[in-house]
Amino acid sequence: MGIRTGAQIMEGLRDGRQLYMDGALVSDVTRDPRLKGGARTMAQLFDMQNRPELLDEMTYASPLTGDRVGLSFLPAKSREDLARRRAMTRRWHDHTLGMFGRAPDFLNVMLASFAACPEAFGPYAGNMRACYERAREGDRISTHSLTNPQADRTRDVTAQAAGLAAKAVRDTHAGVVIRGARMLASLGAYADDLLVMPAPSFPLPETEEAKPYAIGFCIPIATKGVKLISRPGVLAPGGGSPHDHPLSGRFDESDCMVIFDDVLVPWENVLMHRDTALYNGLYRKAQVMNSMAHQFCVRDLCKAEFMMGLAFALVRCAKIDGFQHIQGMLAELINSAQVLRSCVLTSELEAEMTPFGVMAPALGPLSAVRFLFPEMFRRSCEIIQVMGAGGLVMVPSHAEMTGPLAEEVKTYYQAAGADADTRIRLFRLAFDACLSTFSGRQQLYERYFAGDPVRGAGSLYQSFDKEPHVERIHALLERFKREDGPL
Numbered sequence: 305m306g307i308r309t310g311a312q313i314m315e316g317l318r319d320g321r322q323l324y325m326d327g328a329l330v331s332d333v334t335r336d337p338r339l340k341g342g343a344r345t346m347a348q349l350f351d352m353q354n355r356p357e358l359l360d361e362m363t364y365a366s367p368l369t370g371d372r373v374g375l376s377f378l379p380a381k382s383r384e385d386l387a388r389r390r391a392m393t394r395r396w397h398d399h400t401l402g403m404f405g406r407a408p409d410f411l412n413v414m415l416a417s418f419a420a421c422p423e424a425f426g427p428y429a430g431n432m433r434a435c436y437e438r439a440r441e442g443d444r445i446s447t448h449s450l451t452n453p454q455a456d457r458t459r460d461v462t463a464q465a466a467g468l469a470a471k472a473v474r475d476t477h478a479g480v481v482i483r484g485a486r487m488l489a490s491l492g493a494y495a496d497d498l499l500v501m502p503a504p505s506f507p508l509p510e511t512e513e514a515k516p517y518a519i520g521f522c523i524p525i526a527t528k529g530v531k532l533i534s535r536p537g538v539l540a541p542g543g544g545s546p547h548d549h550p551l552s553g554r555f556d557e558s559d560c561m562v563i564f565d566d567v568l569v570p571w572e573n574v575l576m577h578r579d580t581a582l583y584n585g586l587y588r589k590a591q592v593m594n595s596m597a598h599q600f601c602v603r604d605l606c607k608a609e610f611m612m613g614l615a616f617a618l619v620r621c622a623k624i625d626g627f628q629h630i631q632g633m634l635a636e637l638i639n640s641a642q643v644l645r646s647c648v649l650t651s652e653l654e655a656e657m658t659p660f661g662v663m664a665p666a667l668g669p670l671s672a673v674r675f676l677f678p679e680m681f682r683r684s685c686e687i688i689q690v691m692g693a694g695g696l697v698m699v700p701s702h703a704e705m706t707g708p709l710a711e712e713v714k715t716y717y718q719a720a721g722a723d724a725d726t727r728i729r730l731f732r733l734a735f736d737a738c739l740s741t742f743s744g745r746q747q748l749y750e751r752y753f754a755g756d757p758v759r760g761a762g763s764l765y766q767s768f769d770k771e772p773h774v775e776r777i778h779a780l781l782e783r784f785k786r787e788d789g790p791l
């Protein structure tokens with residue numbers, strides 16, 4: 305089949321999924337006013353793949369059928385492949401300004417990396433390979449749910465309230481029956497498939513009681529018994545004209561709790577089964593983090609460049625770009641974007657072939673971005689708040705441009721560098737980017753989407769090769785002692 309069009313994506317979303325929002329079942333995510341903006345964005349991304357002038361940039365020939373398939377499914381075999389994948393990711397995330405973090409390339413890259421090392425899945429290696437090929441050939445959109453519900457973080461999953469966390473409750477001839485809940489599937493409203501996998505910072509104890517929780521599988525999101533509970537949309541119901549919420553109305557990707565109500569996972573969809581060793585060792589063995597981090601660092605770069613451009617446009621409006629502290633903050637945004645760009649390129653330059661034949665970008669520079677970018681993004685929001693100041697809350701709804709006060713609005717909202725229409729649009733965009741509920745969710749996303757930064761930082765410190773650095777300091781002490789002579 306190969307790449308799908310936006311229209312096919314919209315059609316695919318009408319699959320009878322059980323998505324609940326604001327206390328009721330959503331009947332059609334493509335028409336629901338809280339969700340249709342995200343669906344439209346998703347459709348646009350898929351239409352981009354079909355544009356003749358972008359076909360080579362966004363797709364490649366399937367090794368199975370020769371049909372064009374999405375380039376984010378490409379297992380990189382060379383640095384050139386990494387550069388191609390970067391260009392593809394950039395194209396999608398420049399379109400969404402880095403604000404639609406779960407565009408399908410995020411999980412496509414993960415699936416491609418897992419499929420390159422199927423032996424990490426032990427007896428389910430063939431299922432993993434098939435899961436990847438199904439997604440690639442059908443151009444399917446995936447979401448994943450890695451962690452158990454946040455109930456009591458002082459106890460491991462086996463000691464939580466009975467029935468809370470999703471686990472295998474029964475094995476049958478046809479498959480495994482799963483009951484309980486998992487958090488947190490972003491994109492639940494728009495994904496075709498749900499991937500349940502381990503989370504690196506939530507290892508399981510190697511005990512008999514933990515085995516039912518050591519599960520992994522990939523099923524269609526509309527599978528019988530799968531219920532998604534979404535948080536409310538970022539816009540209040542009836543929240544005004546789309547002109548006033550350019551980001552909230554387009555890029556809210558949804559975040560869902562997933563409930564498994566005795567869901568039968570057929571054996572061919574099982575990727576892991578009651579195997580704590582496999583569950584805990586998966587990421588180390590398959591080395592998927594390098595490729596995934598490469599994808600999200602490119603997205604971070606797109607986001608940083610958008611925030612920088614927004615700040616440039618904003619300061620020209622009321623001509624504040626001549627003030628030195630404003631220039632200092634603009635320089636900060638320029639430097640952030642440069643650091644991200646350099647890290648992405650360095651990761652490609654220092655990429656190495658894994659034992660299973662994948663060109664893995666160097667993790668060091670990408671890991672640096674993973675820890676630095678949440679702060680960079682929060683800071684860019686703060687900088688735009690400082691620059692926009694009262695203007696961010698003074699601009700009215702865009703509807704005033706055609707209301708009874710239209711003439712007054714044209715006069716009183718003009719700025720030295722923009723007419724009233726442009727100024728209102730620009731400041732509404734800035735508000736959405738740095739102050740709105742949408743922005744708050746973006747800030748939270750950057751902090752947590754790649755796992756808990758606290759435990760992540762601990763692992764980074766523990767795994768980093770510190771010895772040469774410590775030895776160097778002691779050698780330096782010796783040298784200084786020698787050079788400075790006896791006391």
Ligand SMILES: Cc1cc2nc3c(=O)[nH]c(=O)nc-3n(C[C@H](O)[C@H](O)[C@H](O)COP(=O)(O)OP(=O)(O)OC[C@H]3O[C@@H](n4cnc5c(N)ncnc54)[C@H](O)[C@@H]3O)c2cc1C
Nearest residue numbers: 448449450451454457488489490748749752753755756758
């Ligand atoms: C917007 C958003 C989108 C997300 N999308 C997805 C998704 O699509 N799929 C997915 O699987 N996950 C997703 N996540 C979830 C993400 O994986 C988790 O948020 C992350 O792993 C942290 O887990 P938690 O939220 O349960 O926080 P917790 O683990 O409950 O931590 C809460 C706080 O307690 C501290 N804490 C808890 N336990 C410990 C400990 N043992 N040691 C030290 N400190 C501790 C943490 O540092 C943190 O400050 C998303 C998260 C967000 C915010």
